[in-house]
Amino acid sequence: MNGPAEIGQDFIESVTADLQANRAVRKKLPGGGRIHIDRQLPFLCVYRKPKEKADVGTERLVYGEASYLTVLGGENVTSLLEAVAETMSKIFGHFLIVELWTLPYEAFCDETKTKRSPAFRICSDQPEELLSTVETLRNWLKRVTLHRLRAHVQIARCESVAPAALPPLLEKDVLQRCNTYLLGLGVAPAYQDETGETLYPIELEGIRKGVAKALKNAFYRFSVALTGSCPTHYAMMGRRLVTKVVWDVDNALAEIDDAFDFLLQVTPVNTEEAWESFKAKGYTGTPHFLYRPRPFDIPQMKRALYDIPIGKIEDPTLMELFCQKREELDRKLTMLSDRDTPNFLYGSIPAYGKVESALLETAETMLEHLPHEQRNLEADAETDTVDAETFAEYANDEIAYYKTFYPSMRSSVQIREDIVSGAMVSGGDFFISKWAHFPKKRVEALLHHEIGTHILTYTNGLAQPFKQLHTGLSGYDEMQEGIAVLSEYLSGGISKARLRILAARVVAVHMLCEGSSFEETFRQLHERYRFGEKSAFTITTRVFRGGGLTKDAVYLRGLVGLFDYLHDGGALEPLFVGKIAAEHIPLIEELQWREILKKPPLWPRWLDEKSAKARLEEIRNKRLSILDLIEKGYI
Template sequence: MLKLSEQEILAHIEAGECFECEVLDGSFNLKIEAYTPVICASVHSGHRFRTALIGNCALSEEERFYEEDPFTDQLIQSMPITLMARDSRYEYDLNRPIANCIYNKAWGKTVWATKLPNRERHESLRKHQQFYRILDALITAIEKQFGAALIFDVHSYNHMRRDDETPTFNIGTEQIDLDRWLPAVDLALRGLTNLELPNMPVSARENAVFFGRGYMISHVNSRFQNTLVLPLEVKKVFMDELTGEIYPLVMQALSEQFKQCLVDVSTFFSRRFTTKKRAKKTDMLAEKIDPAIIKIDRALYQLAKNLETLFYINPLNIAAERKQFFKTNGNYLPQFRYRQLDIDPYQFREQLYHLPVNTIRDPSIQSLYRDVINGLSEKIGLLVKAGQPEFLYESLKYYGEPSQSDVKNAQFFLHASSYTEPQIETVSTQGLLNMMRDAAKQWNMSCKVEANTKLVAKAMVSNSRKAVMIAKDLNVSLTEAKALVHHELGVHMATTLNAQTQRLKVFSIGLPGSTLTQEGLAILNEYRSGNMTLERLQGLALRVLAVREMLTRNDFRHTYSYLVEEHLLSQDEAFNLAVRVHRGGGFTKDYLYLNGVSKAFELSKQRDIKNLYVGKTGFDYLPVINEMVERQLVKAPAYYPSHLNAQIVNSPVLDYLMGCIHSNSRPSIRSKATIQRVAA
């Protein structure tokens, strides 16, 4: 990090330059990633105490730490303009006027065992004055550019020593002109109230425990007419206030939602009170990518770039086992063989969890990378157990199992009667290869299309090779062939190619839930391109029931017999589907196709889903992906289905059937939250 003098900092601000630095004396850090109408300050986040003062101080390090506001800098670090104190408030308190910014007593305790020498006192006062000169210059520049400024003055407070009920968040408004700024204050209170923290209620109140009588707001109010300071106290629910130990899960949830609240209030403030009337939420955040994200992303990609599940899960000896199975009239339990895993799972996990994700400033992006790392750890656990009895447990952990809603959806489709005549025209492997190549050329996709003798599925995409692979000896209807083109090329290859253009390779690795999302989008594309049939939906439904039977009996022979006898599949069809759900030792993935399309169909009716095509994404991450695209951290997708612009008209019967799918949306469990206004 740059170390700059006060004069250099002031010169950068006057020139309107973006920079990040530590002031030469180390008393605070200043970051300007983009000029917005908003400053975030944590004036009590510091713990540094000059060596020359330690001998004079009557308090231990632990006693000083208890009254400081640790981790408040983490709550604001994702915002573009931040001022973070590094010196302890026990040296000088930036939230007190210069005349009494050096404590004699604090919270009933004598601070100094011996009188401070004048030179040390003057040094502390100099740093106090320096901070406010730089703050004044920053506000001046922002007011000049935007007409008004907003300062989030963020603190934390100890609550265990109090007997009364205390709020999670407190905004002190005693020095705020509520006739003018009330809408922004109320929005902040409402936003804070809606935060959800693990295992605790959340409340936001005005003037409940603190009234906003600090020096920062007094200083700014006396010098600037168009700047709102919001003194915001956060109860130390994110840490053990006695020991100083942080609660990581609470802090993660708090940081992510606190950021969103700051952005919401900032956007409203900009539209209502500044000259930037058409501000978007992403205008309140920087477009410059955090170097920590790039560093972690590259390291993660090097670890996980070749970790393709199906490469290790697809059996090597399907043809031989098929022959033996039918030779015994289905009275044989296939003994599948799999590729050896060429990755040390312990070392892989160790390297994953050594990645310093906590250095990523933006809590939403940090959370995304944490989830990806956890998902990769679970995936390696799955691959390690391929061909072993424990594989089924790992599959359940990674993919889950069909819910009651999934089974009902499947049974609904299987009870539907066919409403179209069977198609006579069929397409062979070579015919489908030609169709894929023609479509790839038409859509300007640079990829391979080739036949493969070892596929369990009719077709699949190899992400690492940028290849669409078609099964040998294929014979499908023309509609099914078109559906495969839109499924494999229109979604799987599209997202592969889009991911390869991204600076962040996490979208090539795949976000948690990417299998569900990819298959859901792919089947939705079959439907909206006009190539969905009832038979296709019934095939997906059979996969759900096949997974259920596999989980119930865990016997390949039973699953095969069930499909032949109960659902009248041909012997080859039943064998292929039984292989799909029993490979590895019990592979539950296949229920996700129907589940995924139900989610994709429902989500597409509610919002624009185009940005799900930027790579191997997940439904749950669409909000953060949208934000990253708007901030230009991620490129908008170059390849995406044409139905996003204009949907092809389908059969009314098919539209009805698709509309009857029930999504497995989980209800939101919200914390009990309250908002109160208390008269000053």
């Protein structure tokens, strides 16, 4: 009977040569496993597939690490491991190997077995030297949750740190000679059925994310305590090497995202005609809106969307971002299929949300405290306005300013007849309604909103390696609009009329979700809140377009959320890397620590102004809310 396959000396020497030169190592092993080390690091994760039973999914628990080895066949990796450990310990002083394997639930307490909660056992035969590393690993594993159940974690001193029926990866004398430590991590396989043959993908990803963070924190603690390296953040232990499948997925998602413009597709092309008809009927009934043709095959695009091999991505952070984006694109394609039908609203609510009671209360309070005025949508008490052509000149000058810092900026300004409101950004370009007039005192604030926020983050996203940063990560609208409205306030250009509009949009979205008609919503805005007929019509149109779009609540919700973020000391820098949602801030910061994302080329002009900095500090230090700004006379 043949013994386990030996890995050749040439293979081992090529690996160590790459490590000594600090080159990435990514090689297949003879039995189907792989070694992946993307730079010189003082640790290695190992998984050996059991010979006698199925163990689906467990190898993915190590795939997200910057340094791992999987043994999926019968190959003998002792010589390879010894060579890697010796090479790395000479660089760092000490080296750590963590081996993962599955343990049956029977190995844990009865309570854990009954609840099927996450469970882990940390095994070591040198607990004193690795005390801080083991404690860190345990503390972070205890944070792992699955179906709202917290993890149960054991620490065990083991003479043999290895899965059942397998020898230790390296003998003790070799570990000592190579200044190497060995830890074992037994995992209760909540992501498998009892046979180990059927995978539960959702459970696997839930455990995988928690295990990945726990391991990186443990590696960070080991590096600080026992090596000559001085990392400043645990995320620096993560991967920097991006594999080809990541670029393929990113390109494929961006291609689908760029194939349609969602907002233009759900924006009526006959707004002016619909307004004249609605007015002629005495402001009764529901206007008949017309939309652009849909020049794409929605079922075909959905098939292409789910053919994208996101599941092959090893990096859990990137996989999470791409999965979220796929779900969002799926929802938007469904909404476009349901455009101008009642089903459109049912897709809008999960995409953009309903109006929470606290947000509605804020909006209603704002409308009570802010004076009403019978004026056009974007106008305030001033009558001094600029037309579309003049506003376009200002916009071109603003883009030219940013181009002095980043000549690759490629945005343009277009005056169009098919824009429902004054101006909007689409695909990095600035569209202005042909019939729009803008209050002169608000021009600068509007430019900061549209160009200094939306176009700037689009351009910064284009400069990043991933296209999702300019097309927009899932749910980015709320944060984007919150920043954009904040820019108006910090630049001193936000008006009471503008805030009334944002509050009115929230009320209109709430009425839409509660079943009110177009006419009822229009009358509420006009008669109770005293908006002019045209202003009330435009707000209502924006909310009822497509069949019911709840997106307009994100402006005020995003601003309120951004104020909370600033009160908690949140940094503004990550918000301008590209188009991201609040939930992505930790992921963006992680990717920055891992040196995967670049420093953005552009910084908002409005944040460099002395008056803006003073207003920002007031919000932070005095913990001002949007209602405080109104009630205390800041606006």
